[in-house]
Amino acid sequence: MNFASDNWAGASPEVMDAVIRHNHGFAPAYGGDPLSLGVVQRFSELFEREVEVWFTATGTAANSLGLAGLSRPGGVVLCAEEAHVMSDESGATEFQSGGMKLIPVKSPLGRMDPAALSATLARHPEGGRSVPVGLSLTNATEWGTVYPVAQVTELAAIARSRGLKVHMDGARFANAVAALGVSPAEITWRAGVDFLSFGGTKNGCWAAEAIVVFSPGLFQDMEARRQRAGHTFSKTRFVAAQFEGYLSEGNWVKRARHANAMAERLRAGIRASAVARLGWESDINEVFAVIPKAALARLRAAGGAAHEWPGVAVGADEVLVRLVTSWATTEAEVEGFLGVV
CATH class of the missing domain: 3.40.640.10 (Type I PLP-dependent aspartate aminotransferase-like (Major domain))
Incomplete structure (x- = not known):
């Protein structure tokens, strides 16, 4: 993840x-x-x-x-x-x-x-x-x-x-x-x-x-x-x-399409979440999500990684993270993240 x-x-x-x-x-x-x-x-x-x-x-x-x-x-x-x-x-x-x-x-x-x-x-x-x-x-x-x-x-x-x-x-x-x-x-x-x-x-x-x-x-x-x-x-x-x-x-476009598709799966899951939300709608393989700080801690405890994104106001118990998918990202990783959140 x-x-x-x-x-x-x-x-x-x-x-x-x-x-x-x-x-x-x-x-x-x-x-x-x-x-x-x-x-x-x-x-x-x-x-x-x-x-x-x-x-x-x-x-x-x-x-x-x-x-x-x-x-x-x-x-x-x-x-x-x-x-x-x-x-x-x-x-x-x-x-x-x-x-x-x-x-x-x-x-x-x-x-x-x-x-x-x-x-x-x-x-x-x-x-x-x-x-x-x-x-x-x-x-x-x-x-x-x-x-x-x-x-x-x-x-x-x-x-x-x-x-x-x-x-x-x-x-x-x-x-x-x-x-x-x-x-x-x-x-x-x-x-x-x-x-x-x-x-x-x-x-x-x-x-x-x-x-x-x-x-x-x-x-x-x-x-x-x-x-x-x-x-x-x-x-x-x-x-x-x-x-x-x-x-x-x-290959260059095929790999990019895959990364974009994995990002869209993330966006869809976050849109449907009761505890997380999108910071804004994005178009490519970068997803910006507001998640509970506890969820980020669970992700890291499970060996996952996401970058905290500064400069945007969120709730006291929340954090804005940037999630970047790649040519190598799998559907299992996306579902794993959504399960942790």
């Missing part, structure tokens, strides 16, 4: 099989091997256009290096109030960019408010000392919600009207695609997104993330930035192997 995080789950069999399959013989280093080049082509097929792909080991590296590629003196990036780039990456974007600032925008339940975005941009007029250069949207959000295509399109249009580039943090991109039932192209470049941090680690990979650029050549110095950050792999084929197993036969 481990619902602490999808990061806690191991790598999926197809990912591990691919790594083992490609662990033989010799291959050119630094991404010049046929497997790595083939995976880049696979990304182009997935997104229905030619893309540029920069592998990294972590989502923080993908986010910060991508956003740093937009940096200029006085540059600022607008993001959600509780975006991962703002709250959980220890200033990585500021560090990688040489000091570019992040500015939070009001984002109820994780989704940026278009009026708030326009108002924030108005406070940074053209010709000012701070220059908005980028908009960062997280899909799926830190609150377990998703931006539908229309909302991404609206926000991207506002940003582009001021010449900003649009970044999407896709740490749980697969879960968002699965929940929305749209193609990867529809929710990204066709909606106005310029580049994407494509996450694999939370959904079955073990160290495979990528900056996917929808207009090749957008970042003139990314190779040097990635090298300086320590994310240029000599044995790139092992990152590519993970993506080969992850992307083949639609």
Whole structure:
């Protein structure tokens, strides 16, 4: 009954099989091997256009290096109030960019408010000392919600009207695609997104993330930035192997659908509970539930795990927890949790 995080789950069999399959013989280093080049082509097929792909080991590296590629003196990036780039990456974007600032925008339940975005941009007029250069949207959000295509399109249009580039943090991109039932192209470049941090680690990979650029050549110095950050792999084929197993036969979406389905079983059980309730409705594999403190103690005593979520008022004998399902979560674990609660 481990619902602490999808990061806690191991790598999926197809990912591990691919790594083992490609662990033989010799291959050119630094991404010049046929497997790595083939995976880049696979990304182009997935997104229905030619893309540029920069592998990294972590989502923080993908986010910060991508956003740093937009940096200029006085540059600022607008993001959600509780975006991962703002709250959980220890200033990585500021560090990688040489000091570019992040500015939070009001984002109820994780989704940026278009009026708030326009108002924030108005406070940074053209010709000012701070220059908005980028908009960062997280899909799926830190609150377990998703931006539908229309909302991404609206926000991207506002940003582009001021010449900003649009970044999407896709740490749980697969879960968002699965929940929305749209193609990867529809929710990204066709909606106005310029580049994407494509996450694999939370959904079955073990160290495979990528900056996917929808207009090749957008970042003139990314190779040097990635090298300086320590994310240029000599044995790139092992990152590519993970993506080969992850992307083949639609495994990336299949695994995300399973995680989302297990989360919906949790939500359904909590909705029907007499002692627990949902903090809010979510869309993907993150469930936010208000449960008795005694129930959390019982869960932990049984060897289970859930993360206490701060910042939301609940009753004195209650606690808000985030429950995250994964590709490896079973129906038995879900029923076990509901039985404990």
